[in-house]
Amino acid sequence: MSKPSFVSSSERNLSPVSIQSLRPSYIREVANAGMHNKDVIAFWFGESTYATPTQISDKAISAITSGETFYTQNxxxxxxxxxxxxxxSKLHGHTEPDKIAVTSAGVSAIMLAAQSVMEKGDKVVALVPLWPNIVEIPKILGCQVECVSLNFNGGSWGLDLDLLLTALTPDVKAVLINSPNNPTGWTMSRAEQISLVEHCRKHNIWIISDEVYERLHYESEEPASPSFIDITDRNERIICINSFSKSWLMTGWRLGWIVAPTDIVINLEKLIEYNTSCAPAFIQLAGVEALKHSEKDVAEFRSKLRQSRDFLVTELSSILQEPIASPQGAMYLFFPSPSQDGSLSFCKRLVSESGLGLAPGLAFGSDADKFLRWCYACERTKLEEGLERFQKFLNR
Known part of the structure; x- marks a missing residue:
């Protein structure tokens, strides 16, 4: 009887080297240096200190006690x-349920979207600075990622649309957009979206749009920031990703969704089966509750964020003696580091010497290494104490 043969990963054309080359989470690296210390005031992660609204939590508890603990449809x-x-449909125009897939978190939605349209060797373009997960996921699939940077001029972030369109050549498979943007708060305008859609239609390029912060915008009283769903047919090459994490204060619940063409959703059903099978039933029912009865909570959270943003911008501008870009959306202040050191080493020193946790700009790309990210989704008293520690650290 012959012995079973074992084929090395290199012989099977797999590349563990490509996985090893993924950049680590520098935010986690800073957090790991201080999470054990209860005296650290942390602003490094992208989540609020406010708890999930009670009615949402109560719905999940009720669902568990009534036995909603079984598999659901993929x-x-x-x-x-x-x-x-x-x-x-209320926010962006008629959207049928068969264009929607529920996912176990927004980050899972990004991976599923990438798996749906990308193959090894594909070229994709990402608009940066950008949440690192969005940039690294295509690399896991063996794609080549080219980055186009937002401009930082006059204390604000903006898009060089011509530069982005020039990078979107016919050999590009997809462009990755996050608006409102993590970490900068930059928000893509309707005119910019229209130009991008027209260009991508011409060259058959997919648009994968992360819109998880669409309800957290400050420049208008519209219920949501501009979305690609507003201006495109549901069967075009547009995949929009969203999540319950931010607007409904449900980061730990891990529930998201995808809006995509029908043929993509059909494939997503298979991909979800082989990834997570389904999101937990009781969490999905909590999502139903959030959508039905939590509009007031979303509006109140956005109002709190606007106040925190304005306070933090004013105070940091005073401390640093320079204008600070006021974000148009999301829940972060992305500002120039006062140190000549790299942002990672500066943030580690900040944690160890002052008990203050910020996210290093390096986490969002090498071009952002001279910046720091401060999540302001918290109470005013926490911001005040954080600013006091920041000022004392700089004084030393």
Whole structure:
């Protein structure tokens, strides 16, 4: 009887080297240096200190006690997909449930979207600075990622649209956009979206748009920031990603969704089966509750964020003696580091010497190494104490 043969990963054309080459989470690296210390005031992660609204938590508890602990459909409970259809249609125009897939978190949605349209060797373009997960996921699939940077001029972030369109040549498979943007707060305008869509139509380029912060915008009283869903047909090469994490204060619940063409959703059903099978039923039912009865909570959270943003911008401008760019959306202040050191080493010193946790700009790309990110989704008293520690650190 012959012995089983074992084929090395290199012989199978797999590349563990490509996985090893993924950049680590520098935010986690800073956090790991201080999470054990209860005296550290942390602003490094992208989550609020406010708890999930009570009615959402109560719905999940009720669902568990009533036995909603079994598998669901891969694409999500019909009840949640229908509720998402109504919610999206109200914000952005008619969207059928069969264009929607429920996912186990927004980051899972990004991976699933990438798996749906990307193959090894594909070229994709990412608009940076950008949450590192979005940039690294295509690399896991063996794609080549080219980055186009936002401009930082006059104390604000902006898009050089011509530069982006020039990078989107016919050999590009997809462009990755996050608006409102993490970490800068930059928000893509409707005119910029229209120009991008027209260009991508011409060259058959997919647009993968992370819109998880669409409800957290400050420049208008519109219920949401501009979305690609507003201006495109549902069967175009547009995949929009969203999540319950930010606007509904549900980061730990891990529930998201995708809006995509029908043929993509059909493939997503298979991909979800082989990734997570489904999101937990009781969490999906909590999502239904959030969509039905938490609009007031979303509006109140956005109001709190606007106040925190304005306070932090004013105080940091005074401390640093220079204008600080006021973000248009999301929940972060991305500002120039006062140190000549790299942002990672500066943030580690800040944690160890002052008990203050910020995210290093390096986490969002090498071009952002001279910046720091401060998440302001918290109470005023926490911001005040953080600013006091920051000032004392700089004085030393």
């Amino acid at each position: 694409l999500g409970l019909p009840q949640l997909r229908q509720e998402l259809s109504s919610y999206i």
